[in-house]
Amino acid sequence: MNTRRFSGAVMMAAWLALPGAALAGEIHEVHMYKYRFEPAEITIKAGDTVRWVNKERRAYHNVWFRELGEAATSELFPEETYEKTFEAPGDYPYVCEPHEKRHSMTGVIHVVE
């Protein structure tokens, strides 16, 4: 038996068993602080994930991709997080529903190939 070839097959099998891990993109943090998304605008690659983190002392926020026809997230209290992975290139504007109007709490994710 060709040992080198065998180990290659094992490695391939492991890779196939973990497609998500093998293809996982980067994680980018966006803070929710002082009624702002920081940064409010970021550019990421397809397959990357954005993690929103509430850095307030008391206020809660949410994340709503209204234009995608999705429901808003539940309320995110201090230190709570929300993650979303973006597979398709495009521009994804979003808002914090409770603070969109009064605080202009909006953001946009640009996803490139």
Ligand SMILES: [Cu+2]
């Ligand atoms: Cu908010």
